[in-house]
Amino acid sequence: MPGADAEGGPGMQESAPGRRALETPRAAGLAGVVFALLLAAAMVLVRLGIPEGADAAGAPVTADSGRRAALRTALALVPFAGIFFLWFIGAVRAHVGAVEDKFLATVFLGSGLVFTATMFGAAAAASAVLGAHRPAALLPVPGPWDFGRHFAYTLMTEYAMRMAAVFVSSLSVIGHRLGVLPRPLTVVGFLTALTLLFVSPNVPWAELVFPAWSLLISVHILTASGRARPRPAAPG
Secondary structure, eight states: OHHHHHHHSHHHHHHHHHHHHHHHHHHHHHHHHHHHHHHHHHHHHHHHHSOOSGGGTTOOOTTSHHHHHHHHHHHHHHHHHHHHHHHHHHHHHHHHGGGSOHHHHHHHHHHHHHHHHHHHHHHHHHHHHHHTOOOTTSOOOHHHHHHHHHHHHIIIIIIIHHHHHHHHHHHHHHHHHHTOSOHHHHHHHHHHHHIIIIITTTSTTGGGHHHHHHHHHHHHHHHHHHHHSOOOOOOO
16 A cells, blocks of 8 residues: 555665664674673683682682682673673674675684683683682692683683684674775784784783774774764755
């Protein structure tokens, strides 16, 4: 019917994709900012709560109430960081839509899911370190402490961060091919991927480059979506 077409037909079909094109990047940017802040906070708290290196071997420090509280806070933040990371992945894929490359999209999604699962595993290993704590009257148990500490850091720095490197590089390639990421940001993405691949397992705190890159990408998405927001037409 002509009246139905005028009310709910082409005009609405044209405005709805426009709203999605604006809202999806904004959702991705907001989710990425929250994820970056939560992940960075969790990583810092884990580093403070569980020491790394030869000095920490065989010497549980979970009897320290401050470090124990920092570790518990980190473990509470990790699930929420994973939730916002999955939201970030979904919003980015929805924005790319039908023009996405199937191969790169599969690598992008798969690496993001494996990263999330590995980070959850590292958090579970850190939780096991808390379980190795015993009252002061008893002797410490260095075996479970050393195993849980080493297992948590191995999952985080060697496996999770290398999956993060694949995620960063695939998103950088997608952004470069579609022209939605500027060249400097693409270069930063590849440098971040190289750092996560080869530096993170050997250099403490190097894993923080991933939340830093995520924050940078998210701020760019928010800024670009703000510039793309249409201005209201002048009367007449």
